[in-house]
Amino acid sequence: MRHLAPYQTGIWLAEYINLRCQLCAVYRSTPQAQLLQNPSSSNARLFSQNSLLAENASHPLSSNYLFSSNHPLSSDRSFSTSIRKRFNSRFSSGLLCASCHSSLTWLPKPFEVDIAAGMTLTIQAATYYDYPMRQAIKAFKRHEDMTKLPLLLHAIRQLPRPHGCHHDNSVIVAMPTTDERLIKRGFDPVSILAAYLSKHWDIPLWQGIRRVDDTVSQQGLSRAERLTNLDNAFALIEPPPVKRLLLFDDVATTGASLQALASTLSIYPVPTPNANNKYHLFAYALAHGSQL
Numbered sequence: 036m037r038h039l040a041p042y043q044t045g046i047w048l049a050e051y052i053n054l055r056c057q058l059c060a061v062y063r064s065t066p067q068a069q070l071l072q073n074p075s076s077s078n079a080r081l082f083s084q085n086s087l088l089a090e091n092a093s094h095p096l097s098s099n100y101l102f103s104s105n106h107p108l109s110s111d112r113s114f115s116t117s118i119r120k121r122f123n124s125r126f127s128s129g130l131l132c133a134s135c136h137s138s139l140t141w142l143p144k145p146f147e148v149d150i151a152a153g154m155t156l157t158i159q160a161a162t163y164y165d166y167p168m169r170q171a172i173k174a175f176k177r178h179e180d181m182t183k184l185p186l187l188l189h190a191i192r193q194l195p196r197p198h199g200c201h202h203d204n205s206v207i208v209a210m211p212t213t214d215e216r217l218i219k220r221g222f223d224p225v226s227i228l229a230a231y232l233s234k235h236w237d238i239p240l241w242q243g244i245r246r247v248d249d250t251v252s253q254q255g256l257s258r259a260e261r262l263t264n265l266d267n268a269f270a271l272i273e274p275p276p277v278k279r280l281l282l283f284d285d286v287a288t289t290g291a292s293l294q295a296l297a298s299t300l301s302i303y304p305v306p307t308p309n310a311n312n313k314y315h316l317f318a319y320a321l322a323h324g325s326q327l
């Protein structure tokens with residue numbers, strides 16, 4: 036039995052009962068499968084050409100890879116995944132209308148940060164930290180405004196699963212929060228979003244790293260200040276179970292938090308030391324913010 040993601044009932048209501056777009060509330064929402072058949076964003080096409088992380092160079096946003104014959108999922112898992120995908124495509128009304136979807140920029144050009152000698156981390160965001168995503172993320176994080184979750188989930192669904200990564204060889208590492216922040220907020224927004232990314236990619240979450248710092252917020256700091264602020268910010272609870280680690284955060288501005296998380300992970304021995312004795316680290320964010 037699959038675990039339900041937090042607020043799953045509300046998402047089902049938004050997706051299967053409420054037929055209106057979650058952004059404009061005027062037009063009928065469009066099923067995700069139909070939006071994927073017509074990727075309208077120029078950046079989406081650019082991403083396809085670059086094919087950095089795309090699953091399928093000819094159509095990186097396609098979900099058909101789940102059914103490819105060489106996919107290493109077990110037959111039981113393939114069957115349940117297939118049923119779920121068919122159910123979704125048959126009954127889901129989607130979350131945004133085609134007009135609102137095409138008004139946003141999806142998959143901006145990925146950017147890179149250094150994490151160790153000879154190692155860089157590529158960060159791919161679903162969209163920019165701009166209207167309406169900025170307002171939605173703020174309302175969700177600061178006020179636990181669940182009415183914004185469908186829009187955020189729509190953005191998550193635009194992230195193509197990284198090439199070669201699947202349930203058995205990869206885990207998603209959500210940016211951990213401190214106990215103090217968790218108590219103050221009462222919930223952990225990034226872990227909720229990561230749970231939906233886990234469902235979208237069918238890749239499990241791994242929670243073997245925690246945040247040990249209680250530093251001030253990263254907001255308003257320069258890049259150098261952010262990095263200093265993050266020294267020794269993370270501690271491993273247990274070694275990663277696999278080599279492919281997909282880091283996830285809600286907003287990446289300079290990428291300093293993801294960079295520090297990746298640096299911490301990269302210094303630990305890999306689980307199966309063999310030919311390629313390194314972790315494969317990729318990073319994803321809901322939105323890429325510009326540094327003001």
Ligand SMILES: [Zn+2]
Nearest residue numbers: 056059132135
């Ligand atoms: Zn709309």
